[in-house]
Ligand SMILES: NC(=O)c1ccc[n+]([C@@H]2O[C@H](COP(=O)([O-])OP(=O)(O)OC[C@H]3O[C@@H](n4cnc5c(N)ncnc54)[C@H](O)[C@@H]3O)[C@@H](O)[C@H]2O)c1
């Protein structure tokens with residue numbers, strides 16, 4: 394009953410999904426099943442044709458039938474004509490060039506939503522930053538979506554949730570009201586930095602988990618990397634202005650659990666192959682889909698260094714990728730040799746003075762005073 398009335402409310406909202414890989418196609422299904430009028434843009438005409446005519450995308454979502462209402466084209470002008478919301482899902486390293494192509498066809502008032510989980514390798518910028526730089530739109534017209542969202546599970550309509558984040562709460566809510574259906578629930582927040590970095594950073598920890606898995610280690614090792622990995626994610630994101638509670642929400646811990654545990658994750662799979670001893674080039678050649686974590690390691694470590702944030706797990710992932718560390722030696726969170734007894738050797742409740750603790754206090758104060766800028770997952 395609730396679903397039907399929601400579907401009526403968003404029926405006819407014209408939206409575009411740019412990028413027809415596994416996530417773009419799955420997201421088009423989410424939107425169409427929520428009642429929106431969806432047109433996809435696929436770079437390759439044959440992919441657009443298969444979606445348009447057979448309602449299938451067999452390269453990326455084998456065995457999945459798309460809703461009859463999903464249309465597809467390889468012409469950007471047709472995909473973007475009249476679109477009030479534009480969801481972008483291309484590999485992060487191609488975003489800037491793609492945006493330049495999108496710009497002339499974009500409605501001036503459209504909301505642009507990033508579905509991506511990478512940073513630009515050359516600049517270290519988040520996807521929403523690249524969008525703000527290239528497109529002639531206001532910051533309040535930009536949103537990002539992140540969470541525990543393995544495409545194939547969602548394409549099979551297994552229930553999950555995500556966070557829609559925008560510096561404008563109104564924009565986040567407008568997007569959440571469309572990107573929602575009986576199997577996909579969208580929460581909102583205004584912590585764009587935390588939401589985006591959550592999605593980027595969990596990929597790196599998922600690669601680490603894959604490496605230890607491939608090297609033959611068991612659940613204790615993986616659990617300790619997940620736990621200490623979350624600390625690294627939180628320290629990093631908070632140093633850049635994120636709210637710590639966002640990192641313990643769907644876009645942080647939630648996505649970290651999903652990505653670290655699932656064989657469906659490309660990041661986890663790439664890590665496992667590295668852990669089994671394959672060379673990075675062979676792994677990249679073998680992965681036929683976007684593996685954002687591999688490109689994010691370098692820029693994230695550079696950003697971390699600039700802020701004085703320690704990321705021992707991500708650093709050792711870099712060394713495994715570079716071939717300078719044997720995967721069997723990856724357990725940085727457990728090593729205490731040559732370390733001063735300081736923040737790095739602590740776990741759990743930090744003592745006064747840590748960045749995380751200060752940020753928690755800030756966020757709590759903001760919440761207490763009804764601040765709209767808080768993170769976390771809100772209905
Ligand atoms: N697959 C998932 O489960 C999932 C879930 C959440 C977020 N994401 C994120 O979504 C983004 C896209 O990932 P995906 O899983 O759809 O990847 P994918 O590899 O399945 O598909 C990528 C798509 O982009 C196209 N493409 C490749 N190079 C391009 C270019 N230069 N210009 C335009 N299009 C190009 C490919 O043809 C393909 O259609 C990534 O940032 C990823 O982290 C993926």
Ligand SMILES: O=P(O)(O)OC[C@H](O)CO
Pocket residue numbers: 510540541542543544596599648651652657658659660661683684685
């Ligand atoms: O397949 P991955 O590793 O890119 O992960 C997909 C999603 O980000 C999981 O939320």
